[in-house]
Amino acid sequence: MSPTSRVASVTCLGCGCGCDDLIVEIAGDRIASVFPPCPVGRAWFGDGGVPWAARRSGLDSTLEAALSDAADVLAPASGRVLLVLAPDVSAQVQRAALALADLLQATVETATSDPAAVGLLAAQRRGRTAATLGEVRNRADAVLFWAVDPGPRYPRYWSRYAPDPAGTHVPAGRAGRTVIAVTVGQDRGPAGADLELALSPDQEIPALSVMRAVALGNQLGELPSPLQRAAEIAGQLVQARYTAIVHEAEPGAEPARDPYRAEGLLGLAQALNGPSRAALSTLRAGGNRSGAEAALTWLTGYPMAVTYRSGAPEYRPASRGVAAAAGGAAAILVVGAVAALSEVFWDAAGRTPVVVIGPRASETLSPVRVAVDTGVAGIHEGGTAYRMDDVPLRLRAPLAAERTAVDVLAALLAVVRARGVPRVK
Amino acid sequence: MSPPARLRIVGGAVHDPANGIDGDSRDICIEDGRIVADLPAGAPTLDARGMVVMPGGVDIHSHFASSSCNHARRLIPDEHAADPAPAPKLADGEPLARSGTGGSVPSTFTTGYRYAGLGYTTAFDAAVAPLTARHSHSELDDTPCVDGGIFVLMGNDEYLLRQVETGERDRARDYAAWLLRATGGYAVKIVNPGGVEAWKTGQRNVSSIDDQVSGRAVTPRAILETLTDAANALHLPHPVHIHCNNLGVAGNSATTLASMEAIAGRRAHFTHLQFHAYGGGGGEPWSSAAAKVMEYVNAHAEVSVDVGQVMFGSAVTITADAPVEYLLYKSSGRRWTNIDIELETGCGIVPLTYKDKAAVSALQWAVGLELFLLSQDPWRVVLSTDHPNGGSFLAYPALIQLLMDRSVRDEQLKRVNPKLLAGSALADGLAREYTLNEIAIITRAGPARLLGLRTKGHLGVGADADVTIYSRDPDLATMFSTPRYVIKGGALIVEEGYLRRAPAGRRLRVAPGYDDALLPDLRRHFERYSTVAFDNYPVADLPGEPVATA
Numbered sequence: 001m002s003p004t005s006r007v008a009s010v011t012c013l014g015c016g017c018g019c020d021d022l023i024v025e026i027a028g029d030r031i032a033s034v035f036p037p038c039p040v041g042r043a044w045f046g047d048g049g050v051p052w053a054a055r056r057s058g059l060d061s062t063l064e065a066a067l068s069d070a071a072d073v074l075a076p077a078s079g080r081v082l083l084v085l086a087p088d089v090s091a092q093v094q095r096a097a098l099a100l101a102d103l104l105q106a107t108v109e110t111a112t113s114d115p116a117a118v119g120l121l122a123a124q125r126r127g128r129t130a131a132t133l134g135e136v137r138n139r140a141d142a143v144l145f146w147a148v149d150p151g152p153r154y155p156r157y158w159s160r161y162a163p164d165p166a167g168t169h170v171p172a173g174r175a176g177r178t179v180i181a182v183t184v185g186q187d188r189g190p191a192g193a194d195l196e197l198a199l200s201p202d203q204e205i206p207a208l209s210v211m212r213a214v215a216l217g218n219q220l221g222e223l224p225s226p227l228q229r230a231a232e233i234a235g236q237l238v239q240a241r242y243t244a245i246v247h248e249a250e251p252g253a254e255p256a257r258d259p260y261r262a263e264g265l266l267g268l269a270q271a272l273n274g275p276s277r278a279a280l281s282t283l284r285a286g287g288n289r290s291g292a293e294a295a296l297t298w299l300t301g302y303p304m305a306v307t308y309r310s311g312a313p314e315y316r317p318a319s320r321g322v323a324a325a326a327g328g329a330a331a332i333l334v335v336g337a338v339a340a341l342s343e344v345f346w347d348a349a350g351r352t353p354v355v356v357i358g359p360r361a362s363e364t365l366s367p368v369r370v371a372v373d374t375g376v377a378g379i380h381e382g383g384t385a386y387r388m389d390d391v392p393l394r395l396r397a398p399l400a401a402e403r404t405a406v407d408v409l410a411a412l413l414a415v416v417r418a419r420g421v422p423r424v425k
Numbered sequence: 426m427s428p429p430a431r432l433r434i435v436g437g438a439v440h441d442p443a444n445g446i447d448g449d450s451r452d453i454c455i456e457d458g459r460i461v462a463d464l465p466a467g468a469p470t471l472d473a474r475g476m477v478v479m480p481g482g483v484d485i486h487s488h489f490a491s492s493s494c495n496h497a498r499r500l501i502p503d504e505h506a507a508d509p510a511p512a513p514k515l516a517d518g519e520p521l522a523r524s525g526t527g528g529s530v531p532s533t534f535t536t537g538y539r540y541a542g543l544g545y546t547t548a549f550d551a552a553v554a555p556l557t558a559r560h561s562h563s564e565l566d567d568t569p570c571v572d573g574g575i576f577v578l579m580g581n582d583e584y585l586l587r588q589v590e591t592g593e594r595d596r597a598r599d600y601a602a603w604l605l606r607a608t609g610g611y612a613v614k615i616v617n618p619g620g621v622e623a624w625k626t627g628q629r630n631v632s633s634i635d636d637q638v639s640g641r642a643v644t645p646r647a648i649l650e651t652l653t654d655a656a657n658a659l660h661l662p663h664p665v666h667i668h669c670n671n672l673g674v675a676g677n678s679a680t681t682l683a684s685m686e687a688i689a690g691r692r693a694h695f696t697h698l699q700f701h702a703y704g705g706g707g708g709e710p711w712s713s714a715a716a717k718v719m720e721y722v723n724a725h726a727e728v729s730v731d732v733g734q735v736m737f738g739s740a741v742t743i744t745a746d747a748p749v750e751y752l753l754y755k756s757s758g759r760r761w762t763n764i765d766i767e768l769e770t771g772c773g774i775v776p777l778t779y780k781d782k783a784a785v786s787a788l789q790w791a792v793g794l795e796l797f798l799l800s801q802d803p804w805r806v807v808l809s810t811d812h813p814n815g816g817s818f819l820a821y822p823a824l825i826q827l828l829m830d831r832s833v834r835d836e837q838l839k840r841v842n843p844k845l846l847a848g849s850a851l852a853d854g855l856a857r858e859y860t861l862n863e864i865a866i867i868t869r870a871g872p873a874r875l876l877g878l879r880t881k882g883h884l885g886v887g888a889d890a891d892v893t894i895y896s897r898d899p900d901l902a903t904m905f906s907t908p909r910y911v912i913k914g915g916a917l918i919v920e921e922g923y924l925r926r927a928p929a930g931r932r933l934r935v936a937p938g939y940d941d942a943l944l945p946d947l948r949r950h951f952e953r954y955s956t957v958a959f960d961n962y963p964v965a966d967l968p969g970e971p972v973a974t975a
Contacts, residue, residue: 008960009958009960009961011961020957020958020961021958091563092563095563095567099521099523102512102521102523102524103521120499123499123500123762124499124500124502124760125760126760126761127500127754127760127761127762127763127774127775128762128763129761129762129763129764130762130763130764130765131764131765131766131767132556132764132765132766132767132956133767133956134767134768134954134955134956134957135625135765135766135767137767137954137956138767138768138954139625139626139765160956161956166953167954168583168768168954169626241626241627242625242626242627270761273751273763274755276627277624277625277626277627277765279763279765294495294560295563297495297498297499298494298495298498298532298533298563298564298567299523299525299532299533299534299567300505300525300526300532301498301501301502301505301525301526301528301530301531301532302499302502302505302526303499308524310509311509311511311512311524312509312510312511312512312524312525312526313505313509313524313525313526313532314506314509315502315505315506384559384560384563390492390495390496390764391556391557391956391957392492392557392559392560392563393559393957393961394559394961394964394965396961413521417521
């Protein structure tokens, strides 16, 4: 019988909630249980078993030989390398990968920013009003779920942030808050709301415009019924002390509408800060995707879609996307969980040599030149990950790692530097 | 080639005001990263004859390594695109040189390189939310060439407010100490005491130091007193660092003076004073109150300030003073980011441009210069632009030129909008010109002393070997923007004006003691209201040893 142990205050990266209050029970070298029993968290941790292989062209290899082969692939391709930042690695790993990208004058795409890009771009155009999740919990007396039910993908949002918990300014918890559910077409708000608004996709942007107008104090004439209802709800938000507008940054049912939704929600939240206070709470999925954007921003000034090709970071949001970038690459380095990459990416990559460093790299279904397994952030590796609200969280590692991604990338950087990377004009 | 462990800097005109040296021709000897009295014959030399030698610059108040800065970076992709920063060509054997982007808030490596290129070797980020301190340390890890630290925001902290409310000043002191240790912080920072909490509750702001904060038995005055006393009782190397209420508001000099008087006799630093030294208000037009404010500062040795000079051109306002940023957004129509940070503080960001033809910008520019020129003690009135709020740190050389050369100042004065300058001392003609020694005081010796950094800001035996060597140039802005040599911790990092080495900076932090009796109550507070586990909150594995408290 293997001995059991418990690790407390473990951070879960199963979704962007970043709950750091988990208790993980270990039996032998496997995770036996996770408390509280959140289904997304349980799936994230699994039993903690991961492979620890290093492979060259599908065959087992020493780590040194694998890194040498990776350098053979990457160094000559300088200027035409694509770095894909995939999820499930810490900010320290993302930072180390970006050092390689800088050296190799690579193009950098994240596997996870593209879906959220419309919101990031809208925020660059007009700014944004946001809050950390604790502000939502402590202050929001009105919680507006816009076309999202957090239950399935963010199971503990409801109980940990809003509307259920008591807060400094909402001592009664759920009873002290007004919950509003907005449904837009197939994008449904949560059940059990105090107020509801159902909109067809075509009514969404007009409704946001009406609500913003109410927040700005504009006088409106007679409106058709769903818009009139939207105006009434906006009137309630104006009367609230602090409104949290919760929305999903991952694509909705009609992605073509997302840029307008993002812009409309940003505008509404900003306008509500005239007569009242309001913040947008943006739901992001797991795996430290906000961390990739944070590290990219502090190192390049841009949160996504960066190329170092000219010798300094350039922003190319209009041509963003891993698949688009893969098509023109001479070599690809994926750092993180390769499962996040779609078939479209692998089709675009074609015969381009691919190096994968990250959790379960050796289980990549598509053929890759080099695969080096590392641990998973927050399970086998410590460091920092970012919650969906950009709060940096401490990661503990309940299981031991045979090697860490930070160390592997540092070793690869040293090998590539030793080869001498030609600067590309 | 690795830098020599020994170096004799020969024959420069040394400006080391902390040691009473004012332009004397002297040798400066360096061994193992420190200034030493002498070196054996045959030690490597650097010929500085005809040049000006000063300690490395020390930036007492800047915003360059924080979560707020990162939000600001996201907001200005246009500025980054206009200012690409290729990797410098470092000497063989150096860490990987990194590219980046500039603009008002450069990327991290570029920030370090540009500080070094300016002759600055120490800098503090002046406003870090404790919750995001982990992020700041990540940025500092990637900001080479400068020793750095962070000031920790406490003036609107929920737990602190509760202690103030109940008169638990000892516990407030212990909490401040715990927070500094947990965050790897260097100093206690107050921003708009109580005003940010008021913004978050819907009260919008406070307008005097005796306003109640959101109906609670807490006033800005009580917050100021509590944290000023806490910092002094903890014998922190730097006293409480105060951003007063009513920043940027006409007539705010009354609040500033009331704040100073509230803690009179107690050591305190008032930051970016320019933004708090306006007359007018109540129906009267804006005017300068620099003379009145500086009269108080000159007469009170316990008070120190940095100026927060406005320089014409692009800037990004980044502050925890979120209600101010809302007003700026409404008045300017520019992009606006607001982030409310749980239980602690806020964050507001608005990019803007200071125009010499805009009356308020011109007044702000004049007020800053007046504060400098009316100062009677440069050791207590030191240089800052509140980077990037009043302008970039890259504008320091142009500011130095304005201080040292009246003709340049007067020429610029002729071009600015005079509408609000009636009665200003600058418009009436301030003839003072700073000397090189005074510049050395306000840019390195003074800030180092105010920060309690005993081994910085001077070139005496035992000091850190942080040295900046300038070629003389009749154009003072050119002289100060392109040092010929910069030495950091004994390593020659700038040679002939080019960055050649980029060592990691040292982390400057304190670890004051506190009574453990605080912890059970603090843990309960976290468990009830925080979304981060108490045991996960402290930043672990910080580099280096804490700076000693007295």
